[in-house]
Amino acid sequence: MNEQKRLSVIKTPFLDALREIYPADRLLAGSVQALAYESDALTAFNARPQAVVLPETPDEVIETVRLCSREQIPFVARGSGTSLSGGSLPVAEGIVIALNRLNRIKRIDAETRVAVVEPGVINLDISRAAEPYGLYYAPDPSSQSICTIGGNLAFNSGGAHCLKYGMTSNHILGMTVVLADGEVVTLGSASLEGVGVGPDLVGLFVGSEGLFGIALEITVRLLPKPERYCTVMAAYDDLGTAGDAVAQVVASGLLPGAMEIMDRLAIKAAEAAVHAGYPPDAAAIVIVELEGETRQVDEEFKALQAVIQASGARHIHIAKDADERARIWKGRKSAFSAVGRLSPDYIVQDGVVPRGHLGHALTEINRLSREYGLEVANVFHAGDGNLHPLILFDGNQAGALERAEALAGEILRMCVALGGSITGEHGVGMEKKAYMTTMFNETDMDTMKAIRMQMDPGLIANRGKMFPGD
Amino acid sequence: MVKAIESCVHCGFCLAVCPTYNVLGEEMDSPRGRIYLMKSVLEGKIEQEDAQPYIDRCLGCTACVPACPSGVQYGELLIGYRGQSEAQRNRPLLDRVQRTMIRETLPYPDRFRLAAQAGRIGSLFEQALPEQMRAMIGLLPQQLPPAQPMPEIYPAKGPRRACVAFLSGCVQTVLAPDINHATLRVLAENGVETIIPRGQGCCGSMMMHIGETPLAQQLARKNLDVFPTDVDAIVTNAAGCGSGMHEYGLLFAHDPAEEQARAFAERVQDVTVFLDSLGFRPPQPLPQPMKVIYQDACHLLHAQGIQAPPRRLLGSVPNLTLLELNDGGLCCGSAGTYNLEQPEIAGELGRRKAERIIRLGADAVVSGNIGCLTQIRTHLEAKNQAIPLYHTIQLLDLAYHGAI
Known part of the structure; x- marks a missing residue:
């Protein structure tokens, strides 16, 4: 029927x-x-x-x-x-x-440190396949156990460790794609050395949110696995102070592998989900991970310890083994979904602010949360200023969704006003297309549309995303 | 059910660990997809029968439960939904015949033995239900081991450290009666006296799992009546039974027996957990080094969170080296009656598991559930691999008696 x-x-x-x-x-x-x-x-x-x-x-x-x-x-x-x-x-x-059945890892070349994969390959499976060679694929979205490389490419996905190593775009060397009109083209190069001649078409395609076509075969860069990790968890009595601490670490010249913040609500949710061992009474924790050669990590740890101690941390804990490190990260990476335990509905935001303004931005979010009468949990990539406020609401209450959306809008406008962006890694998609014109002027928008029309005049590839009014 | 559905945030983290999603790569065959379909049925947006094939294809392995950050109780949702939908659905005639056979034979050792031994299943139904029946017959051993009646009490060896009541189970007593006797001996070696309550029967877990709730209640009620309350634990050596008996509170929700059922559930322990917490006495060293793969049964690992205790027991045997499959405890495809009802997916999962075992290489494979052992044996044999398989407790028993 x-x-x-x-x-x-x-x-x-x-x-x-x-x-x-x-x-x-x-x-x-x-x-x-x-x-x-x-x-x-x-x-x-x-x-x-x-x-x-x-x-x-x-x-x-x-x-x-x-x-x-x-x-x-x-x-x-x-x-x-x-x-x-x-x-x-x-x-x-x-x-x-x-594309889930297009999930073959076609080649791993340990010598040149590249892998050639199909778009349906799961992010973490690349690292699993590269492990015997002492290599891994660096970008690590929280959903890396299930998200696919094709989606990572389309949305230029980030992740906790993109602070040091850059987003997906820094790790895609080349690709074969089918454009919206059915033409098959190869962009970029099959090796690290081949990159850099001519216009950066790979850069154009990565993050284009599926508007140009579909990647069929992707060459990614692999990195040697760090010899040593040192995962430090610092507890703070105030979220703004934690934000300032991150700015101080950045200002000190250190470049950790990752630097994350979770506030009280996020800690509560993640702890319930995975028992990571976070301090339950902290207003916020900063997770800093140093990684690299042992000698270098030891040196950096001394410098980091001095900065953290001076930043007003109440308590510092260092992961004692690989298991504890894994638990700390599992908690962090489960945090969004774990907030489902605290609230029937929530909106995840993805705005970015310059790191020097982190403390101010967090204080402002806190103020807005009180003004709107909606709880906001914060769990985010502090090191690159990528906020993830989760606005908690109950969709069964009349007007609650609208209020939550209005609050989300205020946060995004604040990010742009501070010189940041409406999205750090989740992409514009459906969710943020209404805010594109807050961030980009008419000329920018016209240019982007013109490029898209050139590629796909019929707007058949992922129609309705990214551009308002589509 | 409503609470379980509402707590799903649709993040997709469960997809990574779902065996059917691994095989099929389709959203409808993932936990997230199934929750969405169950929700839509309950809200009246789609017909129950349209969603049914996808709900039927769920193994009920519950790997998605520990993987879920937002805490969806998928196992409870599935049992509740299946119980409700089974009462309303119209199965095709052949399905009904098979269901009736499952319902009327598996939980009853005497009937199951008769049916299996006489080969009546095959001769009567093979033509009528070729695919499903072939699967059913394929899992039966060529010849059944002779029945080994259980004693009423099995005394502890040396001073008594504890006293437990033991669930003999149903299918396992017919297919591998030795597992129960090995359990009695291993418990005795550890100073445990075991009572085998007379009048007990199938625990009902399998029936609960496939939505036959009234029969599950009927079976469970019998055990509530005959098991003593003044023992240190109610011990089982079957993963599915242990997990199912832990759900007795749910099975008897709003029933006068609810409180009794909850108290019963609290006393239930897998034999490995019981021995581990009692303080296990390691057997003598094996005569020669042995590499053993421990295959997690879903209803131990995912449903009961039992990961370390069986490994600790096996690891305590001198000369035994444990190997890990590192496949996240992906289901082998046995899953109660699943390999009878969904032979294709079960077969694919069984093949994958066998290939992984062969690649890793081992002197033996050990698991805590008769279903897993049967399934893995079938698929190893299909690849002409003669790796011996043991129940965890059988291997420990052999080690105690220097028989390996």
Whole structure:
């Protein structure tokens, strides 16, 4: 019955053409199947696609995109659906190309330290495969156990350790992509040495949020695993002081692998989820991780200890072994979802402020939280000024969502006013497109739109994302 | 159920550990997807029967529960949902025949023995239900071991340190009666007297797992009546039984027996946990070094959080080296009656597990659940691998008696 209804909506020749590419078990057009794909990790938005296809080869993706281009049917590429900005939200009149079965690690070259992977490969699986060679893939989004490299590439994902090593864009050397019109092109290079000639097309494609096309094969950079980690947890009685401490570490010239802050609510949630051993009575903790060669880490630790002690920390704890380090990070990386234990609904924000303004920004968020009567949990990449305020609300209460959204808007405008950005790593997606014009002037917007029109005049690739009014 | 559904924030962290998602890579076959579908059914947005295939494909391994940062009690949700939907659904005739067979034979050792031994299952139904029945028959051993009746009391060796009541179980007593007898001997070696209450039967876990709630209650009630309360623990050597009996409070929610059921559940311990907390007396050294893979049973690792105790017991045996599969405790595909009802996915998971075991290489594979042992044996044999398999307690028993 639902199938019948569906057929009347989707153009039959199009569905028939899809059937020529995919066997029945890889073309999901039932209403229950479409329902399961209607949201990613941002459930405030939902849209049921006409069909979901599960390609198993790059050629199937290319054929599908060419078909969509010919018929002008919008498509959305999807990995594990962990986007926090609604980046992989389906388009109701289009299809979802789910890349989960394109998950082969095609090559690891330990000598040149690169890996060639398909877009559906899970972030952490690259590091697992590289481990025997003493190598790893550095960008570590909190969802790294499940998010795919294709999604990381599309949204230029960050992660705790991107402070020292840079975001996804710093780790993608080259790629083969199918553009929205079905053309297959190779961007960048297959080696570190080949990068730097001509325009940075890799840089243009990484972070384009799926608006240009789909990456089919990706060459990533691998790094040698650090010889030693030193994970320091400092407790503070005040969130603003913790923010200032981070600024002081940065000013001291130290460049830790990661530098994170969690406030009282975030600590409470994460502790309930994973028993990480965080101090339960602290107003905030700063997690600083030094990594590298043993001698260098020892030297840096001395300098770090002096800065932290002078910053007003109440208590300093150093992870005693690899297990404790793993627990500390597991707690941090589970924190967003763990907030689900404290509140039925929440909005995660992703604004960035210059690090010198961290203390001020946190104080301001605290003030806004009181003004709106909504609790805000803070857990974020302090080292690069990337805030993640989680605004807690109960969607069952009339007007609560609107109030939470208004508060989120104020925080984002504050970030821009302080010289920061509306997004650090989650992308614009659906969620922040209304704030693009707060950050960019008309000329900037026109330029971005012109580039997009050049690539995809029919707006079939991830339609409706990033640009307001689409 | 509503609470479990509401606490899901749709983050997707559960996808990484879900065996069906690992095999199929489809959102409907992930915990997040299933929660979304169950929610939509309960809200009346979709028909129960449309969502059913995906709910049926869940192994119930509950690997997603410890992986969930926001604390969704998926296991409780699944049991509740399956119980509710089973009562309302119309299964096809052949499915019903198989269900009836499962319901009427597995929980009853005498009937199961008869059915299995006489080969009646095969001859009567193989034509009618080729795929499912072949799976069912494929898991039966060529020849059943002779029945070994259990004593009423098994005394401690030396001074008595504790006294426990033991659940004999159902399927296991037919397929591998030695596991129970090994358990009695190992407990005795550790100064534990064991009472085997007469009149006990299947604990009902398997029926609870597949949504046959009334039958599960009926079976469990019998055990509530016959098990003594003045023992140090109610001990089981089957992961699924232990996990199911810990859910008795849930099974008897709003029933007059609820309090009795909760008290019973609190006394239940897996035999490895009991011995570990009692203070295990290590056996004599093995005559020669032995590399052993310990395969976590889902209903020990995920459902009960039992990871260290069995490893500590095995690790205490001199000359025994434990190897880790490092696959996050991914289900082997056995999952109660799953390998009977979903043979394709179960087979794929079994093959993957066998390949991993073969790659790692070991002198033996050990697990704390008869279902896992049966499944892994089937898939190792399919690859012509003759690696011996033991229940944890069997290996310890052999070590005590220098028989390995």
